[in-house]
Amino acid sequence: MGTDRQARATEPPAIVEGAVAGPIEVGPIAHGGHCVARLDGRVVFVRHALPGETVTVRITDTSHERFWWADAATVIAPSPDRVSPPCPIAGVCGGCDFQHVRVDAQRGLKADVVAEQLSRLAGIHRSVTVEAVPGDDGGLGWRTRMRYLLADGRVGMRAWRSGRLVPLPDGGCLLARPEGRDEPFAHTSETGELQVVVASSGMTVLRDGEVLAGKAVVEERASGRAYKVRADGFWQVHPGAADALVEAVMAGLRPETGEHAIDLYCGVGLFAGALVDAGCRVTGVESDRAAVELARGNVPEARFHTGRVERTLGRLPRRADLVVLDPPRTGARAAVVRHVVGLGARRIAYVACDPAALARDLATFADEGYELASLRAFDLFPMTHHIECVAILTPAVRES
Known part of the structure; x- marks a missing residue:
């Protein structure tokens, strides 16, 4: 029994979700915005890292037997392509994968x-x-169709792979077209899903599919033609x-x-x-x-x-x-x-x-x-x- 206790004492502690592990060297980019790395022989898909970096990672999902998910926790040896994200909630909100990377x-x-x-x-x-x-504008200000969550007097975005609300920063979402960035803050007393659409013909605001302002059918233009499209329908963003x-x-x-x-x-x-x-x-x-x-x-x-x-x-x-x-x-x-x-x-x-x-x-x-x-x-x-x-x-x- 003493030998068993000794063996157990020398085993590395089990890694659980939320634990920080590493350092590890980050491998190539993979489909989905993650980089591939290995931790004790196991494949780990790491968000907010870059190929060639040395990082510690925070384990976010261990539900798969063959691979885990993680976020970069500390960047020990950064890539020359790494920059400071322009948005304070980058890495928390689920909408952006690459704000820490130069646009080119x-x-x-x-x-x-x-x-x-x-x-x-x-x-x-x-x-x-x-x-x-x-x-x-340098990778920002392009998104003409935005969806926000409204709950408990707050407005925000969804967290990555979650329905959890991440409150918007004071300036709004930097990916959104500037014309519509302030609109979500006018609806913090409401609940549900808010859509803000900045079309060629003007702005439409919907909550849970109901038009609050603007038109239900908007006009977009492409290659010299005008196209009618539902404000909540499909058009390139x-x-x-x-x-x-x-x-x-x-x-x-x-x-x-x-x-x-x-x-x-x-x-x-x-x-x-x-x-x-x-x-x-x-x-x-x-x-x-x-x-x-x-x-x-x-x-x-x-x-x-x-x-x-x-x-x-x-x-x-x-x-x-x-x-x-x-x-x-x-x-x-x-x-x-x-x-x-x-x-x-x-x-x-x-x-x-x-x-x-x-x-x-x-x-x-x-x-x-x-x-x-x-x-x-x-x-x-x-x-x-x-x-x-x-x-x-x-x-x-x-x-x-």
């Missing part, structure tokens, strides 16, 4: 993530450059996003007058409008009925179907010259990809907000005979790990 270095990290996902999941090996777009994505899609597709284009997950008709203006005959599909009604008004020259894409494919034309896909974060998935391939399009534009889903779908395209012709990546979400990509696919050239 953030784009380098995102490029690394896209390249790694393409390589690992699709077998595609290429360098990636992340492009900046006009409309933010970066003011430069819609123009950047339309330009990338159209440059990649190279539409010709008279061609037939199919726009899948078309929303209120952003890409359909650009394709019509290029002389194409356009058919769009969107599951959100309200968005389709707006699309029909925004782009009356096109035809639109309401329904989930995977359930609506049979109602579409059997052939198309061009296809645009702008699927949700989960991607288009194999059944939709295979149907799209069967349309025989000469060019396909895939707009992706998740690099892992993009890579999986590109692998399916490759299996079905389409190859990646070009890829552009855009920093539409500065200070966060999120990134948008536009992939152009063409039929693979078969060797004789």
